[in-house]
Amino acid sequence: MNRPKNIQLDSNGKLRHFLSIEGLNRSLLTEILDSAENFTSVGKQQAKKVPLLRGKTIANLFFEPSTRTRTTFDLAEKRLSADVINIDINRSATAKGETLLDTLQNLTAMQIDMFVVRHNSSGAAHFIAQNVPDSISVINAGDGRHSHPTQAMLDMFTIRREKQDFTKLKVAIVGDVMHSRVARSQIHALNILGCPEIRVIAPRTLLPLHIEDLGVHVTTNIDDGLAGVDVIIMLRLQNERMSGAHLPSKQEYFKDYGLTSKRLKLAADDVILMHPGPMNRGVEIESSVADSDNSVILQQVTNGIAVRMAVMAMAMQGNIL
Amino acid sequence: MNRPKNIQLDSNGKLRHFLSIEGLNRSLLTEILDSAENFTSVGKQQAKKVPLLRGKTIANLFFEPSTRTRTTFDLAEKRLSADVINIDINRSATAKGETLLDTLQNLTAMQIDMFVVRHNSSGAAHFIAQNVPDSISVINAGDGRHSHPTQAMLDMFTIRREKQDFTKLKVAIVGDVMHSRVARSQIHALNILGCPEIRVIAPRTLLPLHIEDLGVHVTTNIDDGLAGVDVIIMLRLQNERMSGAHLPSKQEYFKDYGLTSKRLKLAADDVILMHPGPMNRGVEIESSVADSDNSVILQQVTNGIAVRMAVMAMAMQGNIL
Amino acid sequence: MNRPKNIQLDSNGKLRHFLSIEGLNRSLLTEILDSAENFTSVGKQQAKKVPLLRGKTIANLFFEPSTRTRTTFDLAEKRLSADVINIDINRSATAKGETLLDTLQNLTAMQIDMFVVRHNSSGAAHFIAQNVPDSISVINAGDGRHSHPTQAMLDMFTIRREKQDFTKLKVAIVGDVMHSRVARSQIHALNILGCPEIRVIAPRTLLPLHIEDLGVHVTTNIDDGLAGVDVIIMLRLQNERMSGAHLPSKQEYFKDYGLTSKRLKLAADDVILMHPGPMNRGVEIESSVADSDNSVILQQVTNGIAVRMAVMAMAMQGNIL
DSSP: OOOOOOHHHHHSOOBSSOOOOOOOOOHHHHHHHHHHHHTGGGGGSOOOOOOTTTTOOEEEESSSSHHHHHHHHHHHHTTOOOOEEEGGGGGGGGGTOHHHHHHHHHHHHTTTOOOEEEEEETTTHHHHHHHSOOTEEEEEETTTTTBBBHHHHHHHHHHHHSSSSSGGGGEESSSTTTOOOOOHHHHHHHHTOOSSSEEEEEEESSOOTTGGGGGGGEESHHHHHHHHSSSSOOOOOGGSSSSSOOOOHHHHHHHHHHHHHHTTTTTTTTTTTOOOOOOBBBBBBBBHHSSSTTHHHHHHHHHHHHHHHHHHHHTTTHHOO | OOOOOTBBTTTTSOOOOOOOTTTTHHHHHHHHHHHHHTTTGGGGGSSSOEEEETTOEEEESSSSSOOOHHHHHHHHHHTTTEEEEEEGGGGGGGGTHHHHHHHHHHHHHTTEEEEEEEEETTHHHHHHHHTSSSTTTEEEEEEEETTTHHHHHHHHHHHHHHOOOOOGGGEEEEEETTTTTHHHHHHHHHHHHOSSSEEEOOOGGSSOOTTTGTTTEEEHHHHHHHHHHSSEEOOOOGGGGGGTTTTOOHHHHHHOHHHHHHHTTTTEEEEEEEEOSOOOOOOTBOOOHHHHBBBHHHHHHHHHHHHHHHHHHTTTTTHHH | OOOOOOOBBOTTSOOOBBSTTTOOOOHHHHHHOOOHHHHHTGGSSOOOOOOOOTTTEEEEEESSOOOHHHHHHHHHHHHOOOOOEEEEEGGGGGGGOOOOHHHHHHHHTTTOOEEEESSSTTTTHHHHTSSTTOOOEEEEEETTBBBBHHHHHHHHHHHHHHOOGGGGOEEESSSSSTOOHHHHHHHHHHHHHTOSSSEEOOOGGGSOTTTGGGGEEEESHHHHHHOOSEEEEEEEOOOOGGSTTTOOOOHHHHHHBOOOOHHHTTTOOOOOEEEEOOBBBBBOOOOOHHTTTTBBBHHHHHHHHHHHHHHHHHHTTTHHH
C-alpha cells in the first residue's frame, strides 16, 4: 500500500478521521456510500438502534450554532447506541480564558472516543485531529468556508440513489459559492466519483478566485448553466451577507439567480433538485419548485443520518473490532 | 364505529395525537387514567424503566420555555426507554428564516416518531398534527391560551385517586381563567368525566367572554364560590399580566382572591387543593395552605409523569404493536 | 457505632450525601479512593459502561456555569448507566419566582434519585440535603467559597497513585486561597489522610483570616514555601478578582507567585504538579511547567471521572443493594 500520508487514514488506508473530501479516493468514498446504504434500514426498523458504538462516548463540539447538522449527528449517534455529550463551547471553558488546546487535552483526558466538530474557522477540525491521540477520531461537521464533508457525502448518496452512475452526469451548483463550504466539498466529491461535467453558476461577486482550477465550468448566466443538467444543487444565500458590495436586493437576486419553475424546464426532464437547507423560499428558490416532484431535498435529510452513521462507524472500526 | 372524524383518533377510535381534551369521550379519558394507574408503579421500581418505546425517537419541540412540563416529559420519555432529542426552537433554525412547515418537514425526514410541542400560539399543536405523516404522533404540551391536555389529565388522575367518583363532585377553579390554557382543558375534562358542578371564581377582568357556555357556574365572590366544594384548583397568576387594566396590586388580589386558611374552611372538610405550579406564595395562595394536609400539589407532579407515559404509550400503540 | 450525627452518613456510617470533606474520617475517604481505583478500569474498557445505576435518575442542578465538572459528572453518570436530567436553573423555574424549596419539592416529586448540585452560595448543597427525603442523595459539585469535595478527592486519588503514602508528604498549595473552595476541601482531606506538612503560599491579600487554624503553615514567599515539597497544588486565579485591592497586575502576580521552571527546581526532584483547571498559562503557571513531566494535571481530569463514579455509587448503595 504505497499511499501518500494522509491524516484522515490509518496505516492500512482505513478511515480514521473524516475531515475533508480532498485526499480521499474513489474507493473510499464508494465504501462510505455502500456502508450508508446498509444503515438506511436502521431508520425503518421498529427499534431504530444498532449496538455498534455501545459504551463509546462521542462529544459534539459545536463552536458555531447549528440545528439540522447537530440534530442529525445526535440522532445518528443515538442510533449507533453511543453515549453523547453535547458541549456548547461558546458558553463554556474557553470563556474562562482556556486555550483550545487545553480544552482538547481535557476532553481527551475524559476518555472520549470521538469528537464531532463544527467551527467557524477553516482548518479547525484538522487542527484538532492533529492534536488528539491516536485513539480518538475527529469528524468535521463544517469548518469555516473550507469543508463540510458529511454534507457532501449525503449529497453524493442522494445523487447515486437517484442516478446510479456518476460518470454520465451533468451537475449544476447554483448560488453563493464564495462563502460555501458545502460547494467546495461537493465539487471535490463529484470529481473524485467521476462526474464529467460540473457547472458553477453564480454572480461574479459570489465566485471565489480561481474556482476554475477545481475543474468546473463557470457561468454567470443561470439559463445557460442549467441547460440539460441532471442534477441542480442550490446553495443557501446567507442573509447576513446580503448587504454591501456582494449583492443587490433579495428581489434582484431571485430575478437573476432564483430557481423558478420556468428555469427548471431548461434542465433534463428527470432532473433532481437539491438544497442543503435551511431554504430561503422566494430568494434562492421558488416555493413551488422546492416542493415539486423533482425535489429530493427531504431525502437529503433522511440520507444524512445514514451517511453520518456510516462515517462514524467506519472511523471507529479500528476501535470496535 | 360511526365516530365523527377527529384528527386525534385513528380509524379505530384509538389515540393517535393528544392535542386537546375536546373531541375525546369519557371512555378514552378513562382509558388514559387507567393506563396511567399502571405506570405509577414504574416510578417506584428499583430500575425506573420499561422498554416500551425502546428505539423510538421523541423530539421535544419547545417554542416557549418551561421547566416542570419539559422535565416531566423528559423523565417520562426516558422511563419509556425512548431516545430523546431536545430542540430549543428559539435558538435554532427558525432564527435562520426557515418556515415552521420546513422545520417540521425536516424533522419528519429525520424519522422521528413523536413530537412533544409547547408553543405560545393557540392551535400550534393542531397545525403540526395536520402537517405530519401518519406515522408521527403529536402531543400538545401547552399551546397559547388554548389547551394543556396532559396537565388536565394529571389533574383528573389526581382527583380520581383522592375522590374516586367524578359524578358527585363540586369543583372550584379559582383565578386567572382568561389567560389559562390549563383551566380550559380542566373544564372540558371535568364535563366529559361527569362532574356535575364546576364553579369558576375570578375577578371580572380575568374572566373570558362566554365562559358560561362551557357549562360552568361563574362567581366573582370567592367565599360564595368555595362553599362546600370537594376540590379547589388554584390557577397561577402570571406576574407579567399584573400591570395595567387587568388587576390591582398583588396585595389586593390576595385579599380578594387568595386562598387563605380561613377561606379553606368554607369548603368540604376533606377538600383537596391543587395548583399546576409554579406557585406564587402569598399572591394566589397562603403559604401554609399550600403545605397543608389538604394540598395534593406535589402528588400532581408525581402523577404527571405516569399520565405522560400513558398518553405517549397509547399514542404510539399502533406503532409498537 | 457511636459516631457523631452527620448528615452525610446514614445510621450505619455509610455515605448518604457527599457534601464536604469535613466530618468524614480517614476510613471513609480511603474507601472512596479504593472504590475509585476499581472504577478506573471502566474508562479503559471497549464499552465504557457498568449497569450499576441503570434505571436511576440523576438530576444535575447547576445554578452556576461549569464545563469541566459538569461534563465529568455527566460522563460518570452515563458510565454508571443512570438516566441524566440536566437542569440549568438560571434559565428555569426560579426565574418565574418559585422558591428554591418549591423547586426542590417538585424535583423530589418527580422521583429523582440523586441531585448533583453546583451553587454560588456556600452551604447550598447542605441546605438541599436537609430538605430532601431520605431516599435522595445529594452530591456537592461546588458551593460558593465553601467546599468542592469531589475535586479534593480526585486530587487525593491522584496524589495516592503517584506517592502512595500520605504520611510522609510535604504539600504546597499556591495562590488564591481566599476565594478557593478547592483549597479548603484539599486541606481538610490532606489532614484527615495524615499528611504531616501542608504549606499555604499566597499574597497576604489572598489569604483568608485564621487559615492557620486549619493546621497549615503559611508563607507569603513562594521560594521558601516550595523548598523540598513533594506535591505542588496550584490554584486558579479568578480573573474577575484581579482588579481593585486584592491584586496588582497579572504580570506582577506571575513574577511573585507564578510557578516557573526555576522555582520548580526548589521542590523535590520527583515533585508532582497539580491544577484544578482551567489554567491561566503565564499567570499562575509558566506554560512549559504545565506541560512538563512533573505535571499530573491531565491525570486529575481522568481520575475525576472514576472518583465521581465511586462517590455516586457509594451514596446510592443503600438504594441499589
